[in-house]
Amino acid sequence: xxxxxxxxxxxxxxxxxxxxxxxxxxxxxxxxxxxxxxxxxxxxxxxxxxxxxxxxxxxxxxxxxxxxxxxxxxxxxxxxxxxxxxxxxxxxxxxxxxxxxxxxxxxxxxxxxxxxxxxxxxxxxxxxxxxxxxxxxxxxxxxxxxxxxxxxxxxxxxxxxxxxxxxxxxxxxxxxxxxxxxxxxxxxxxxxxxxxxxxxxxxxxxxxxxxxxxxxxxxxxxxxxxxxxxxxxxxxxxxxxxxxxxxxxxxxxxxxx
Amino acid sequence: xxxxxxxxxxxxxxxxxxxxxxxxxxxxxxxxxxxxxxxxxxxxxxxxxxxxxxxxxxxxxx
Numbered sequence: 001x002x003x004x005x006x007x008x009x010x011x012x013x014x015x016x017x018x019x020x021x022x023x024x025x026x027x028x029x030x031x032x033x034x035x036x037x038x039x040x041x042x043x044x045x046x047x048x049x050x051x052x053x054x055x056x057x058x059x060x061x062x063x064x065x066x067x068x069x070x071x072x073x074x075x076x077x078x079x080x081x082x083x084x085x086x087x088x089x090x091x092x093x094x095x096x097x098x099x100x101x102x103x104x105x106x107x108x109x110x111x112x113x114x115x116x117x118x119x120x121x122x123x124x125x126x127x128x129x130x131x132x133x134x135x136x137x138x139x140x141x142x143x144x145x146x147x148x149x150x151x152x153x154x155x156x157x158x159x160x161x162x163x164x165x166x167x168x169x170x171x172x173x174x175x176x177x178x179x180x181x182x183x184x185x186x187x188x189x190x191x192x193x194x195x196x197x198x199x200x201x202x203x204x205x206x207x208x209x210x211x212x213x214x215x216x217x218x219x220x221x222x223x224x225x226x227x228x229x230x231x232x233x234x235x236x237x238x239x240x241x242x243x244x245x246x247x248x249x250x251x252x253x254x255x256x257x
Numbered sequence: 258x259x260x261x262x263x264x265x266x267x268x269x270x271x272x273x274x275x276x277x278x279x280x281x282x283x284x285x286x287x288x289x290x291x292x293x294x295x296x297x298x299x300x301x302x303x304x305x306x307x308x309x310x311x312x313x314x315x316x317x318x319x
Contacts, residue, residue, distance in 0.1 A: 024308065026308055032309065034308045036308065056261055059264070092273045093273060094268075095268055095270050095274065096274050124288060128284050131280075131287065132277065132280045132281050132283075135280035135284065136280035136281075137276070139276035140276040143276065
């Protein structure tokens, strides 16, 4: 029986990424209606709630002295603002970049809570985001430059003989952005969380052994804590990398190289 | 109208961000299409976890 219990505890490290239905409604009305609240939906709502409450809590513009929360939020805003200004030269797209940064950051950070679900480990969320950005950037470029937008695929000073080859290469590299942006975020989060799960399973096994082994396990446990710190850093870095690349894609669409 | 009583900022949102809104709509349809294809695919059409399994089975009878 004990072995059976252990078997129940040690699951596949990839099981945490599974989207499951928590609450479902199936009804044969309106064709066939299926509304279900999945863990992905629940955590998306949680992320929205946390972002809104964070901004509500940090909002104390009626007071002369800002709270710690508003100082923190204002410095995050200032860094994103300066990044957008550096890349694009104007603040026109700041609301989008700011929202994107907070969405990915809070989604990544809530995922670091043990037993929780990380919405950015869903390929639909991360690839969906990068697809949206690529399509939007293409629409933006076409609406600004009209047909001249396609000169983006021909770098200036290209010999005529090389144009067909270069257009192909540029087109592939342009379309690859739709995947590379999302897969970067997705792969980093999945790899980190899988590693944490595997290490935590090992540590659990070692801690539940004899007393000496449990005491000795404190050494790898400190390493594990360091890896958790690294994972927190990755949450920030990935959110930052995602928005900085989004900025540079928007810049490419506006300025065409 | 201000949001939750927060201060209003005169920031244009809909006008500069219309390509992103349009792209979001396109992605929404693409994801819906992908989901539909996945739900009806050979591998998952008869899966017990598929909430549309009963409907697909019914439709294939016709």
